């Protein structure tokens with residue numbers, strides 16, 4: 001049998017693939033019938049028709065490495081020249097495919113007749129790319145800033161305190177910091193802090209109106225986890241520990257993730273399988289729905305029925321994966337009973353915004369993410385939307401930038417912001 005000695009990046013990636021491939025990965029790869037159904041579910045494929053963006057193709061290197069190392073068929077195919085070894089060129093070629101043309105939304109898994117979890121497998125491919133150090137430079141920089149400074153946008157401790165104080169003063173809202181014994185710790189994103197401060201104001205107003213004992217945390221100030229986007233398990237744990245240790249230190253009963261889909265996915269579903277959780281984790285949209293139902297806050301019914309059609313964008317990780325599908329609808333049906341209209345593909349079927357999974361942080365991905373956003377533009381035009389509400393700040397950034405890019409008059413708004421605007425003071 002010919003042994004192929006791959007040069008460094010491919011060697012590192014193959015080692016990672018082999019290391020990753022336990023029984024679960026093997027069973028997923030073996031189950032694939034190559035039917036191609038997953039392609040139709042991927043917004044990158046739908047928007048471009050590029051066959052390299054088909055989800056099953058994104059895991060091709062992982063498949064090759066697995067089959068050639070662990071299966072007789074794979075070895076035979078390699079010997080007979082029916083399959084190719086993974087090369088340095090392959091690693092360089094696939095890197096933009098898995099970093100720029102995949103938001104890790106996992107919608108492809110929903111349609112796969114074999115139930116294959118493509119999103120996590122593509123994440124494994126990113127891990128191999130990270131091992132091979134073939135990662136988009138913008139992601140490397142964001143990761144460095146989060147590791148060294150504490151925020152992927154480079155917000156230092158002092159800048160964070162200044163910004164929070166400015167927000168509290170400017171909007172005259174109380175924002176408790178590092179209050180031990182609070183019931184709830186709220187973790188915001190740098191995107192909210194720097195781009196959408198009104199989200200922080202809105203959530204503070206809602207929690208204050210409800211009489212919630214809540215706080216934010218200085219050491220646990222960043223909910224985003226760029227280790228996930230990069231595919232580096234050590235940094236995933238490091239950034240996650242900053243939050244969970246802070247929650248433990250403050251003695252809170254629950255950690256509320258505000259507007260970050262992947263952070264919610266990580267903390268709500270993945271973290272409990274990795275570490276002992278100090279408290280419950282939930283999303284702000286669930287908290288708001290709960291506060292309304294418990295009559296701890298009162299909203300003006302129909303507050304947004306004027307001003308045209310309002311629609312809702314389901315975030316992949318908060319609605320489809322997170323399960324918070326009904327809560328935003330309960331809220332919107334209260335705030336806009338006649339002007340709220342659903343997009344044609346919504347709820348679990350929602351089309352991803354195209355900016356998640358770190359894609360929005362990669363400059364080279366801009367043309368592609370705008371191209372993908374044309375799908376959302378068409379959807380919004382079909383229902384005649386003038387406003388689109390959402391529960392993820394990353395989605396909102398993608399909407400805001402893309403709507404501006406296309407000169408669309410539709411306005412992207414945070415759902416928390418609408419709720420705060422409709423609060424009835426008692």
Ligand code: SF4
Pocket residue numbers: 031032033034035036037038039055056111112113114115116118
């Ligand atoms: S839909 Fe599932 S079985 Fe079909 S090609 Fe995609 S991953 Fe393989």
Ligand code: SF4
Pocket residue numbers: 041042043044053054055058101102103104105106107108109118119122
């Ligand atoms: S996870 Fe989402 S973006 Fe990635 S391949 Fe699947 S459908 Fe496409």
